[in-house]
Amino acid sequence: MSIEAKPSGSGSATHVGRWIVVSLADHEICVLQDGGTVHAIHSFSTGRAGHLTPLIANGRIDPHRRFREHISSLYKNKSGKGAEMPFATFFQAACAFHAGDPNVESHGCIHLARADAEWLFNWVGENEVDLQILGPRPKASPGTV
Secondary structure (H helix, E strand, C coil), X not given: CCCCCCCCCCXXXXXXXXXXXXXXXXXXXXXXXXXXXXXXXXXXXXXXXXXXXXXXXXXXXCCCCEEEEEEEEEEECCCCCEEEEEXXXXXXXXXXXXXXXXXXXXXXXXXXXXXXXHHHHHHHCCCCEEEEEECCCCCCCCCCC
16 A cells, blocks of 8 residues: 555645554555654454444544553453453544454454554554544455355
8 A cells, every 4th residue: 555655635745743544445554654654554353244443534543542451341252341452542432443353353443463552552652643544445255244
């Protein structure tokens, strides 16, 4: 994905500052700082049918909504307790980037491998970060839900 030079629909503007750009079509997360890629993530999962990860054209991560050890108040784990969401960095209401199995679809969050979730959590730090989650969503394979 060649997103280093400009955000979607912005003409010739560059990604100035800190950005996270998620391409659902390319299954890639690019973390940008002042126009250059500082980290790329290819192993992640997004929301399942009925709980799709929102598409966001011009969003922002609030650095005050990140939690090293967050427990979901909405979703339970297999033992009935609140689901653990380590290194949660929220981007919209109940949706966050967080450590989770990148092979298991979520309830709208973006599951990252633990090392990627921790890296992203630390990189965001106290900084405001712009966010784009771009479609189109990939088409489901035959026989999948």
